[in-house]
Amino acid sequence: MAKLSSLYKLCINVKILSVRDIQMTCKAKFCSLFYLDINECETIQQACQGEMKCFNHYGGYLCLPRSASVITAPESSSQSEPSMPVESNEAFNPCPVGYRAQGDTCVDIDECELDTHDCQPSQECINTVGTYTCQCPDGYSKIGIECVDIDECRYRYCQHRCVNVPGSFSCECEPGFQLAGNNRSCVDANECEMGAPCQQRCYNSFGTFLCRCDQGYDLGPDGYSCNDIDECSYSSFLCQFQCVNEPGRFSCVCPEGYELVGTRLCQDVNECETGVHQCGEGQVCVNIHGGHKCVSSNRCQEPYIQVPENRCACPVVKPECRDLPFSIVHRYMSITSERSVPSDVFQIQATSVYPGSYNSFRIRSGDENEEFYIRQINNISAMLVLARAVTGPKEYVLDLEMVSVNPLMNYQTSSVLRLSIYVGPHAF
Secondary structure, eight states: HHHHHHHHHHHTTOOOOOOHHHHHHHOOOOOOOGGGOOHHOOOOOOTTTTTEEEETTTEEEEEEEETTTOOOOOOGGGGGSSOOOOOOOOOOOSSOOEEEEEEEEEEEEOOHTOOOOOOOOTSEEEEEETEEEEEEOTTEETTTTTTEEEEEGGGGOSEEEEEEHHHHHEEEEOTTEEEEEEEEEEEEEGGGGTOOSSEEEEEEEEEEEEEOOOOOOOEEEEEEEOEEEOOTTTOSSSSEEEEEEETEEEEEETTTTTETTTTTTEEEEHHHHHHHOOOOOTEEEEEEEEEEEEEOOOOOOOTTTTTTTEEEEETSSSSTTSSSSSSSEEEEEETTTTOOOOOEEEEEEOSOOOOOOOEEEEEOOOOOOOOOEEEEEESSSSEEEEEEEOOOOOEEEEEEEEEEEETTTTEEEEEEEEEEEHHHHHOO
16 A cells, blocks of 8 residues: 555656656556546647647646747656556546547547437437537427427418428418418419319419309309300390300201391292292292292183283183183282281282273182281272281182273273282291
């Protein structure tokens, strides 16, 4: 014990500047009680500022003017003394805590790599010179030894809505908006360019969009779809004959024998003028509403014979002609159904007038239902009038007779205009 005490005094009376000094001076394991000095002037960048100069000494360093000088203590002669071996179970480490000896120097121990730290599982170990620190990941703050999530939403980073998540946060926008490039602000979203569900037309507005439909369509209850408008169901007067609804529009059609005029009116096709009739030789084409008739060019029947101007005459030399009209002229006409009444239909005009004659007009035959009557205009003309509304298709053959009486000559004669009236199937 006396030897240990004397060696201890020897070691503390000697100025030790390096590992070599320790080894040569102490010569014994008892010197493991001391540490290897660190040269702060080499390990610390700019240890002394300005005009000061760094001087290392055992366990520290000095900042002195550059003109100062340091006198070191002379080496002790006790270095030549023999060492005294002492048994010890501890390995010799002349470096401070957090360092290990490597040759003549001390190097830092990386506690993080060696897993000798005491950081929590949620923390990150950061090695530092001589020690280590326990650091929380981004989005967490260290309270005591634990890492607690930071609620970033408290700081109103987001323009619309903030959603806090462990260690971070995210911003969300109201419907109709989308995140800007900074992931915090909200800008209007153009839904029309992003596949808005509008069936036909889309109009973008701030924070929303509107769906609109083409002409002829109505916007559906869902605000997106477009439903066809059945224009034909709104009015029966859109078309003169028949209205046909089509997607987004309507069209008018006409019955057979008619053609469309403009967009809604129907007009009879004159097959006799267009040449589409099927009348043969010896026949005359008569146009009627919705079609045509092919009649014989010679309609004179016994005892009548055909004379010029398409007339039939009954010769006076024939006894049977005594009680018959002297002449018959054939005429044809067509009228529409549901014609308003009374309505003037046909005007009768005398072609031959003799002085002193009095003319009267009557319907000789063909008006059994009294649907027509004659209104005499003057001595040489009269008007056939439709008295009742008629519906076609229907055909009337009226014999309109003009009776001429000459009292001076005691003479009476008559002529007939045989009028074929065709009533069309429609009111146009």
